Amino acid sequence: MAKEIERKFLVSGKRWRLSADAGVPIKQGYLATMDDRSLRVRAYGDGRACLTLKIGQAALSRDEYEFEIDPAVAEEMLGQAVGTVIEKVRHEVAYKGFTWEVDVYGGRYSGLVVAEVELRNETDRPEIPDWIGREVTGDYRYSNQAMALSEGALRSSHEPQSQSG
Numbered sequence: 001m002a003k004e005i006e007r008k009f010l011v012s013g014k015r016w017r018l019s020a021d022a023g024v025p026i027k028q029g030y031l032a033t034m035d036d037r038s039l040r041v042r043a044y045g046d047g048r049a050c051l052t053l054k055i056g057q058a059a060l061s062r063d064e065y066e067f068e069i070d071p072a073v074a075e076e077m078l079g080q081a082v083g084t085v086i087e088k089v090r091h092e093v094a095y096k097g098f099t100w101e102v103d104v105y106g107g108r109y110s111g112l113v114v115a116e117v118e119l120r121n122e123t124d125r126p127e128i129p130d131w132i133g134r135e136v137t138g139d140y141r142y143s144n145q146a147m148a149l150s151e152g153a154l155r156s157s158h159e160p161q162s163q164s165g
Helices: 071-078 144-149
Strands: 003-011 024-034 037-044 049-055 061-068 082-095 098-105 113-118 132-135
Touching: 024 071, 024 144, 037 071, 037 144, 049 071, 082 144
Parallel strands: none
Antiparallel strands: 003 061, 003 113, 003 132, 024 037, 024 082, 037 049, 049 061, 082 098, 098 113
């Protein structure tokens, strides 16, 4: 069984860009959702696509099953998505033994920048970079599932990235 163990934070400033890769665009939609599970499809700008099933309600850790699929099938599935298809560019930033994934959102959530760090186990305590802001692990409003299904409630309440450093 695959486990996803991650923490999520808002990003403060643009210093993360100094160490980030070029990023890859992602379109992500949900095909089915329930309180404790979701089935999502992703199409990546580099030609990859995947279908992911996530199960669990814990803030830090959930079961995750991911399968590569044909990109044309993914595009067709995105047309059947429930709610809004999320658009973002994902950048990777290596920092002191961990890889941080920084998502820069477009569309409805333009201006929102969120960083996730995937952990090997729940007791990992990665050093937090200085460009990390408030932790939002477990805050359902910042889950992609909630953002896809919402009517934009987060849109006016998210903390946009600071324009300084």
